[in-house]
Structure formats: C-alpha cells, structure tokens
Amino acid sequence: MFRIFLLWKGNNMGKYAFGVDIGGTTVKLGFFDREGELLERWEIITRKDDGGKWILPDVAASIEAVIEKRKLHREDIIGVGVGSPGLVLADGTVQSAVNLGWGKMNIPKTLGELLRLPVRSGNDANIAAYGELWKGGGRGYRSMVMVTLGTGVGGGVIIDGRILTGASGAGGEVGHMQINPAESEPCGCGRRGCLEQYASATGIARLAARRLAADDHPSVLREREHVSAKDVFDAVKEGDAVAIEIGSQFGAYLGDGLAKTASVADPEVFVIGGGVSRAGEILFDYIRPAYEKCAFQSYLNADFRLAELGNDAGIYGAAGLFLAE
Amino acid sequence: MFRIFLLWKGNNMGKYAFGVDIGGTTVKLGFFDREGELLERWEIITRKDDGGKWILPDVAASIEAVIEKRKLHREDIIGVGVGSPGLVLADGTVQSAVNLGWGKMNIPKTLGELLRLPVRSGNDANIAAYGELWKGGGRGYRSMVMVTLGTGVGGGVIIDGRILTGASGAGGEVGHMQINPAESEPCGCGRRGCLEQYASATGIARLAARRLAADDHPSVLREREHVSAKDVFDAVKEGDAVAIEIGSQFGAYLGDGLAKTASVADPEVFVIGGGVSRAGEILFDYIRPAYEKCAFQSYLNADFRLAELGNDAGIYGAAGLFLAE
Numbered sequence: 001m002f003r004i005f006l007l008w009k010g011n012n013m014g015k016y017a018f019g020v021d022i023g024g025t026t027v028k029l030g031f032f033d034r035e036g037e038l039l040e041r042w043e044i045i046t047r048k049d050d051g052g053k054w055i056l057p058d059v060a061a062s063i064e065a066v067i068e069k070r071k072l073h074r075e076d077i078i079g080v081g082v083g084s085p086g087l088v089l090a091d092g093t094v095q096s097a098v099n100l101g102w103g104k105m106n107i108p109k110t111l112g113e114l115l116r117l118p119v120r121s122g123n124d125a126n127i128a129a130y131g132e133l134w135k136g137g138g139r140g141y142r143s144m145v146m147v148t149l150g151t152g153v154g155g156g157v158i159i160d161g162r163i164l165t166g167a168s169g170a171g172g173e174v175g176h177m178q179i180n181p182a183e184s185e186p187c188g189c190g191r192r193g194c195l196e197q198y199a200s201a202t203g204i205a206r207l208a209a210r211r212l213a214a215d216d217h218p219s220v221l222r223e224r225e226h227v228s229a230k231d232v233f234d235a236v237k238e239g240d241a242v243a244i245e246i247g248s249q250f251g252a253y254l255g256d257g258l259a260k261t262a263s264v265a266d267p268e269v270f271v272i273g274g275g276v277s278r279a280g281e282i283l284f285d286y287i288r289p290a291y292e293k294c295a296f297q298s299y300l301n302a303d304f305r306l307a308e309l310g311n312d313a314g315i316y317g318a319a320g321l322f323l324a325e
Numbered sequence: 326m327f328r329i330f331l332l333w334k335g336n337n338m339g340k341y342a343f344g345v346d347i348g349g350t351t352v353k354l355g356f357f358d359r360e361g362e363l364l365e366r367w368e369i370i371t372r373k374d375d376g377g378k379w380i381l382p383d384v385a386a387s388i389e390a391v392i393e394k395r396k397l398h399r400e401d402i403i404g405v406g407v408g409s410p411g412l413v414l415a416d417g418t419v420q421s422a423v424n425l426g427w428g429k430m431n432i433p434k435t436l437g438e439l440l441r442l443p444v445r446s447g448n449d450a451n452i453a454a455y456g457e458l459w460k461g462g463g464r465g466y467r468s469m470v471m472v473t474l475g476t477g478v479g480g481g482v483i484i485d486g487r488i489l490t491g492a493s494g495a496g497g498e499v500g501h502m503q504i505n506p507a508e509s510e511p512c513g514c515g516r517r518g519c520l521e522q523y524a525s526a527t528g529i530a531r532l533a534a535r536r537l538a539a540d541d542h543p544s545v546l547r548e549r550e551h552v553s554a555k556d557v558f559d560a561v562k563e564g565d566a567v568a569i570e571i572g573s574q575f576g577a578y579l580g581d582g583l584a585k586t587a588s589v590a591d592p593e594v595f596v597i598g599g600g601v602s603r604a605g606e607i608l609f610d611y612i613r614p615a616y617e618k619c620a621f622q623s624y625l626n627a628d629f630r631l632a633e634l635g636n637d638a639g640i641y642g643a644a645g646l647f648l649a650e
Binding site for chain 1: 412415468470480482484485487489490491492493494495496497498499501502503506514516519581584585586588589590591592593619621622623624626627
C-alpha cells in the first residue's frame, strides 16, 4: 500500500514540463504547464564544436536557469522531452546525428544525469508529428501520418497515439520512399527518385526549373532568376498555367507517396507541415486527386489537414512525451 | 484490496484459450493451453446461407462441444480469439466480409454473448501475422511485416508487439499498394498495378504467361498448359533461364513493395507466407537484391524469414490475442 501511495504522489505532484527541439543551428526550448500551455519559449545556439559535446550541457544549463528564475523545485517538473535530428531508437539513443557532430548519444541518460530529472527523447520529425497530434493540426485524431515539407521531407507516423519509432529509428521516414526509379538526378541519400526529390521545397524548385527549361510557354515564373516553392504556389494562386502544371506534378508524386503510406499505416489523417505548407489549403487541390487515384478504396476516408504549430511543433511534441494523455 | 485480488484471480485462473480462423470454405479451430501449445485442432464447414448468420452460432456450438467433452469449466477458458476476412476495426467490428455474406458484424459481442466468454477478433491476415510473430517465423521479434502470398497478397504489420489495425481496418494491406501504374490489366480491386498483381500465386502465373508469350526462348515451362507459381519456382531450381527471369520480375516488384513498406514501418523482420512461400529460401534470392536496391539504407538490416505455421497461423494468432505475453 505504501509503495502504491508514493507512486500516485510522484505522478501527480509535477506541474510543469520542458520541451526541447535540437536543431543544427539553434536549440528551441519551451516551458509548459500540465495542460500543455506554453508558458515560455526561448532559443539557444547549438554549439557543435568538439563533436557536439556541449549541446546537452548547454541545454541543461538553460533549463537550470529557468528553474532558478522561477524558483521551482525538482519535484515540480514532470520531465524534459527532447527531439533530436538523426535516427533515435526506442530507448532514446541517437545512432548518429552528423549535423550535430554526434556519434552514438543516449539523450535520456546524459541529459537525465545532468538535470537529475526524467528525460525522454525521439527523432525530431516524429516528435513534431506528436506535437501536431497533441496540440496542432492532428488534434482529436489518434492515428496520423505527418509529412514536413521543408528543405527535405521529414515524416512521422503515429499509431493509436504512439510514435512509430521503427527498428532502426527510421519509422515513418517516407521522404526516402522511392517513387520514381526513372529519375536521372540523385537524391541526397545517393538513391534516385525519392519522394523528397519532388515534394520538398528544394524538390518543387527543381520541378519548376525543369518545367521552365522544357519550352517557352509564358509564365510569371520566368520573371525570377531562381524560382522557389513559394513562387510556384503564389503563381498557382494567380492562375498561372505553367505553375499549375508544376503544382500538379508535385501533387502527383506526393499523393502517390501518401497512398503507398496509407497501405501500411491506414491513418485517420494526413497532416502537412513545413515551409511548403504555408501555401495553405490549395496544396490539397493537388495532393488529394492524386491520392484518390492511387489509394485503395479503404483509405479514401482519410482527412487532410495543415500543420498548425509551425516551428513550435517540436517543443510541443517533446513536452507532450510527458504531458499528452 | 478485495477488487484487486479478484482481478488477479481472474487473470490467472484460466488455463486454456481457443483460436478460430474463419475462412470462406471452412472455419479452423484450435484449443490451446496457456503456453500456447496446440492441444487439439479441427475444422467445420463455413455455412454461408442466410447472410452468414449461422457461422458464429456454429463456431459457438463447436467450442461448447469441446468444453463439454473435456469437462471444462467456463473459468478454465481465458478467451476465444477470432480471425475473420474483411476489414475489422479495433473494436472487433467487421465492416463487411462479402465472401461470408456478412455486412457489419461485431464478433466479440455476438460470439461473446453466445459463449459467455471473452472474445477478441481481428482481420485474418493481421491475425496470421500475429501468430507467426508469437510462434512461427517471426519468433523473437517485436516489429514485423508479414506478406501472405496466396491467391491474393495479404499483409499484416506488427509494431512493438501490437497489430497495426488501421483507422479503416486496412492497416498493412500492402497487397493493394500500387507499384506499377503502367500496368494494362486491372487488379481485382479495380485499380491497376497493385503488388498483388505480381507477387500472388495468380500474379506469378500471369507474369509467366506474359513472359512465355513474348518470344520462343526454350523453357521447361513450355511443357505445361497452365504454368503455376509452383511450376515457376520448380523450374528456377532446375536453372531454367526463362523461369529465372520470371522469378526476377516477381522479386523486383515484391522487393520494391517491401522497401516502400519499410519506409513507413521500419520492421525488424519481413516474414513471407502463403502457398508461394513453399518454394522456400530461394525466394529471398530474388526478393532481397530488389529490396536492397530500393530501400533507404536504414532499412537494410531487416531480416527475411519464411513463415512456419502454414494454415495454422490464423488459429495461433487468434489464440495469441489472449495468450501471447
């Protein structure tokens, strides 16, 4: 009886959690209350010197400073969640995060010892997906596939409220699903025809450059030296025919990739995030028809939503590792 | 304290479970002990008259007969697991199983009321996968993708020991992943280029017919009027060049499909079952190279195993819903 009572107290005494999103340039941090309200949000520089050995001590010092400033006790803190680049196994071990300088790194152990607080961690794309499920575009759903269309294409899959981490920490990495083996240019991963080559901001710019080089059809896009993904969807909104063609190509590849993803994950909802998603609902005019053409009928009821948390998805998801449910 | 004690007793008193695998022709049943040993195995006819309304009463009567014969008490039985064709939601509701005559059918409720025992259910392909994980080719793994290569291609995905049921009950239905949009013939589902069209027994026979019609290259397969999947792999084992070409085509499509599946599920192991898997380990000579060509590097450590339980996978998996772990 005594033990049970202690456990019960331990679970309920904490009032706050921290969410940490480690990026290649900055570390974003958030201080949340039990209900998941973001009470404070700040950033520190990601110090990548010396194989990235200062990154977690810097995070710990930054969190200690907030604890001190707010006069919190250790037992007020439920835990510290961390999203990190790279492959992160179920036990929180980062296998290798090249852009931080890290080889193997057990975040819960290392940061937990520095802070003397419970720490959980996961891959940044998965954690961002978890954040969107908890407080963003995926609110109210339990099973979700999120794709983050930025410089690359990140993916996160949530099944029944749980992150699909994967055996090698690469669960839901749909950006490197090969969807066009006929592609002539290599992807950053060395293979050809990955979804990322068509659905990332970089990929859309590449589709645009290709399309514009193919003929002399007039387009507002020709006024620009370098056409970005934003330029393409701005021109789509103006009704530019060439931009619409490019949008359709983007949609065809992404819709196909999401239909293939549905064959495995059968999610309730797809959430589209990242810089490209700022184009808004118009993206779905290009993604959905392609999805419906490629997907088995069981998957046609899936919803499509835009991400809502922007760059804060990572800190929400990280804090959610302790606060969600 | 009293309640806790009762719960504890309830969990531990049962000594046996039943596993039921409902097929379009027969229902397979198994009686298992706590450790998952199959003590008795039998079949009954699937009575599809009257919209399939006799199927569950027949199952109940058959189980009652065993309970009586073995002089068991209700509290000796931990539960009855059931695998069923069709889409089965997480609550055990079959959405529609056309080949049984069923519309919506809640198996746990209906069979549970007939037997006054706990009943759990799931889709037959998922349940078979669960059986292979528990007692077959996937033993020792926690995350697995199983494909059953029979008349069609069934799929089941297990993540961290839990069946991926999916929002519409079609989780892991990789047989209808579209992998060749250039296909001219329609799949049974009405779309074109589904994995099932190349990797099922029927699909392999179709690949063979196409290849043989393409030229007059000599092959032992020309001696047969109808070439089956078994004929193809028998000829592969004899070194027949045309059969090896057909095997390579099969492998290319299936390897591609499994690589795409890995991008979502990142499993520890792929288990290949169904009639086609009787060809043996030689299948992997054709599947693996294609998989390695298509898969992102993180997924290259996945193991490939043959299913081991054959037609009993369903009853094992069904009983496993109560006995596994």
